[in-house]
Amino acid sequence: MNILIVDDESLQRNLLAGFLAKQGYTAIEAASGEEALHRFMADAVGLVLLDHRMPGMGGDEVLERMKTINPLVPVIMITAYGAVDTAVRAMQLGADDFLEKPVDLELLLTRIRAIEERFYIADDAARVEEAIDVEALPVRLIAGSPAMRQVLSLALRAAPSPWTVLIQGETGTGKELIARLVHLLSPRREEPFVALNCAAVPEGLFESELFGHEKGAFTGAVNRRRGVMEQAHGGTLMLDEVGELPLAVQAKLLRSLQEQTICRVGGEQPIPVDVRIVAATNRNLKQMAADGDFREDLYFRLNVIKIEIPPLRRRKEEIPELIRFFLAKLDSRAVLDDQALQQLTKYHFPGNVRELEHILQRTVTLARSPRIGLRDLPPEIRDYRGPVAEGDLVNRLAEIERQLLIEALERHQWVQTKAAADLGISERVLRYKMERLEIVKRK
Ligand SMILES: Nc1ncnc2c1ncn2[C@@H]1O[C@H](COP(=O)(O)OP(=O)(O)OP(=O)(O)O)[C@@H](O)[C@H]1O
Numbered sequence: 377m378n379i380l381i382v383d384d385e386s387l388q389r390n391l392l393a394g395f396l397a398k399q400g401y402t403a404i405e406a407a408s409g410e411e412a413l414h415r416f417m418a419d420a421v422g423l424v425l426l427d428h429r430m431p432g433m434g435g436d437e438v439l440e441r442m443k444t445i446n447p448l449v450p451v452i453m454i455t456a457y458g459a460v461d462t463a464v465r466a467m468q469l470g471a472d473d474f475l476e477k478p479v480d481l482e483l484l485l486t487r488i489r490a491i492e493e494r495f496y497i498a499d500d501a502a503r504v505e506e507a508i509d510v511e512a513l514p515v516r517l518i519a520g521s522p523a524m525r526q527v528l529s530l531a532l533r534a535a536p537s538p539w540t541v542l543i544q545g546e547t548g549t550g551k552e553l554i555a556r557l558v559h560l561l562s563p564r565r566e567e568p569f570v571a572l573n574c575a576a577v578p579e580g581l582f583e584s585e586l587f588g589h590e591k592g593a594f595t596g597a598v599n600r601r602r603g604v605m606e607q608a609h610g611g612t613l614m615l616d617e618v619g620e621l622p623l624a625v626q627a628k629l630l631r632s633l634q635e636q637t638i639c640r641v642g643g644e645q646p647i648p649v650d651v652r653i654v655a656a657t658n659r660n661l662k663q664m665a666a667d668g669d670f671r672e673d674l675y676f677r678l679n680v681i682k683i684e685i686p687p688l689r690r691r692k693e694e695i696p697e698l699i700r701f702f703l704a705k706l707d708s709r710a711v712l713d714d715q716a717l718q719q720l721t722k723y724h725f726p727g728n729v730r731e732l733e734h735i736l737q738r739t740v741t742l743a744r745s746p747r748i749g750l751r752d753l754p755p756e757i758r759d760y761r762g763p764v765a766e767g768d769l770v771n772r773l774a775e776i777e778r779q780l781l782i783e784a785l786e787r788h789q790w791v792q793t794k795a796a797a798d799l800g801i802s803e804r805v806l807r808y809k810m811e812r813l814e815i816v817k818r819k
């Protein structure tokens with residue numbers, strides 16, 4: 377675990393850092409409040425030891441800011457000896473614990489262990505297994521793999537809190553499903569759940585979609601319209617494909633979230649809104665923020681609780697159960713024979729769970745008998761040879777490259793500019809490779 381030590385005195389920092397390093401922690405040092413906030417955002421900090429009295433930005437302010445950036449990271453405030461009121465105020469501001477100077481190192485260690493236990497015990501896989509009754513959830517889903525159990529566990533813990541959830545996962549992995557689950561398990565469940573797919577909004581209409589507009593605000597605004605922020609008032613707003621938000625709109629959204637008000641386009645008065653945001657994306661927002669394609673402050677605002685849904689190829693053990701689930705949903709009596717099941721399990725599912733569902737719909741409709749065999753499967757699956765082809769190194773590498781390109785293209789609905797950006801190559805190189813590797817979009 378990374379522990380951030382914030383203190384303006386280098387002696388004190390060195391002492392703590394040396395001790396913590398010996399205990400197996402990674403110590404990160406910051407000599408000022410400003411530096412601390414920077415490191416807090418840049419490194420995956422698991423715990424903060426925060427000196428209260430520092431010149432410039434003091435401990436109280438640093439604490440407050442950290443708690444708005446990520447309230448889940450525990451902070452231990454280090455106060456002057458006997459300064460009880462300081463300690464009390466720190467706890468009121470959200471500190472998880474406090475220690476007096478000079479810091480008793482053994483005591484520090486016990487406190488760190490206690491905090492670790494409080495925060496990480498819920499991650500214990502066995503307990504999670506016991507605790508979650510999937511059948512009782514307000515959303516029907518399959519979550520048989522340890523990876524999906526973790527996803528559920530996080531969603532369950534995040535749901536009752538007011539904090540923003542960022543769901544990351546490839547296309548068709550169930551991001552919307554999890555977003556709905558979070559909403560339905562939250563105190564907002566009786567209020568609206570509104571989803572806005574940012575990838576589907578034309579560039580010029582974002583503001584009006586988000587904040588609404590007054591009658592006559594622009595050509596075509598014949599009537600007053602409420603935006604999704606207003607529609608979701610009291611409830612949850614899912615910002616799907618949030619990576620597609622233009623930078624200018626990101627700034628407005630951030631301001632609106634901070635002030636908890638919206639202004640309709642063409643409107644004068646700010647209107648108070650209360651929404652909980654669940655954002656989803658299949659892109660790497662952190663990388664986008666580093667590249668300047670996504671506002672860093674908005675990223676931190678959205679990324680309070682991150683839920684990463686693994687692609688289906690990483691949880692293939694769920695495939696048989698998912699097949700039964702979807703066949704039941706289709707009200708079909710069809711069964712797959714062993715060969716068909718085996719071939720489906722081998723397949724890499726670039727379109728994840730949704731692709732599996734579509735494949736089953738197609739197959740069941742077209743199959744010649746309720747007993748589905750290899751020959752009934754769509755050709756792309758029947759003929760799938762697995763990720764690593766036979767042959768020499770050159771051929772096998774080409775096959776892997778081919779798979780990676782297809783996956784990236786699938787992820788971006790075959791929009792080549794986006795797939796190329798994702799792969800870190802130019803569009804020209806992508807086209808050249810597609811030609812050489814004979815990649816054509818399948819129907
Ligand atoms: N674990 C699961 N159990 C059952 N059904 C699932 C599961 N995960 C996803 N699905 C189903 O797969 C389909 C796709 O899920 P969803 O729309 O939530 O994915 P998504 O990640 O939002 O996709 P996209 O990136 O394309 O928006 C839906 O029909 C959903 O009900």
Ligand SMILES: [Mg+2]
Nearest residue numbers: 548551552616
């Ligand atoms: Mg979706």
